[in-house]
Amino acid sequence: MIKVLPATLEFNGLRLEPLAPHHEDGLRAAASDGELWKLRVTSVPEPHNAAQYIGAALDTRDRLAFAVLDARSGTVLGTTSFHDVLPQVGRVEIGYTWYARRVQRTHVNTSCKLLLLSHAFDTLGCGVVGLRTDCENVASQAAIEGLGAKKDGVIRHHALRRDGTVRDTVMYSILRAEWPGIKRALHARLERHAKV
Numbered sequence: 001m002i003k004v005l006p007a008t009l010e011f012n013g014l015r016l017e018p019l020a021p022h023h024e025d026g027l028r029a030a031a032s033d034g035e036l037w038k039l040r041v042t043s044v045p046e047p048h049n050a051a052q053y054i055g056a057a058l059d060t061r062d063r064l065a066f067a068v069l070d071a072r073s074g075t076v077l078g079t080t081s082f083h084d085v086l087p088q089v090g091r092v093e094i095g096y097t098w099y100a101r102r103v104q105r106t107h108v109n110t111s112c113k114l115l116l117l118s119h120a121f122d123t124l125g126c127g128v129v130g131l132r133t134d135c136e137n138v139a140s141q142a143a144i145e146g147l148g149a150k151k152d153g154v155i156r157h158h159a160l161r162r163d164g165t166v167r168d169t170v171m172y173s174i175l176r177a178e179w180p181g182i183k184r185a186l187h188a189r190l191e192r193h194a195k196v
Contacts, residue, residue: 001087001088001090002087002092002124002125003087004064004085004087004124005064006018006064007119009066010071011115012111012190013070013071013072013107013111014068014069014077014108014111014112015068015070015071016066016067016080016112018064018066018067019058019065019066019081020054021054021055023067023076023079024050024051024054026076027045027050027054027076027078027079028047028050029100030076030077030100031044031045031046031050031098031100032047033100033102034100034101034102034104036100036101037049040136040161040162040165041134041140041161042134042137043096043098044098057081057096060083062084062085063082063083063084063085063096064082064083064085065079065080065081065096066081068080068112077099077100077103078097078098078099078100078103079096079097080094080095080096080097080116081094081097082094082116082120083095084130089127089128090124090126091126091128091129091130092126092130093131094113094116094117094120094129094130094131095131095132095133097112106193107190109143110186110190110193111190113147113186114183114186114187116129117129117147117174117179117183117186118183121176126176127176128173128174128175128176129173129174130152130172130173131144131149131171131172131173131174132169132172133169133170134167134169135168135170141170147174148174148178148185149172149173150172150173150178151171151172152171152172153170153171154168154169154170155168155169156168
């Protein structure tokens with residue numbers, strides 16, 4: 001059985017620390033960078049709802065939310081979470097992930113996923129890590145598949161979007177046996193990115 005407890009994780013110039021009320025201003029600024037709340041296929045809060053977003057994350061029993069920070073400056077770049085934790089079967093999901101537009105398509109997402117996957121498999125002892133996204137969020141699907149996750153299928157008519165429409169959810173997973181190869185591939189990707 002796994003036990004997911006608050007932790008601070010650092011790697012490649014980034015720090016993931018448990019999301020807290022003092023991250024409100026930083027989260028508001030990150031959401032404002034690109035007006036990300038206007039995308040109907042994401043969970044990015046409107047800037048004035050940053051405190052409510054943090055409160056909801058902290059009140060969700062099976063979710064451990066992180067603020068993603070630039071380790072040097074302390075600037076909040078976005079957020080990500082472990083959620084839908086199933087301790088008895090050693091499963092967590094990674095989601096509720098979004099970043100300020102200025103750090104999208106940089107090393108940030110790959111580095112965060114490497115941190116979270118390493119923590120899940122190497123520290124917590126998970127047997128599987130899941131990821132999910134809206135069926136219309138093609139960019140997110142490509143990013144998840146780029147990690148090496150396998151598509152498990154689609155749950156039809158599964159969850160409400162912010163605009164009240166119902167989405168189909170695309171489910172992915174990475175098994176413990178797949179993790180060593182994926183870990184090597186993610187490190188190699190970051191090395192290539194650093195050389196560009």
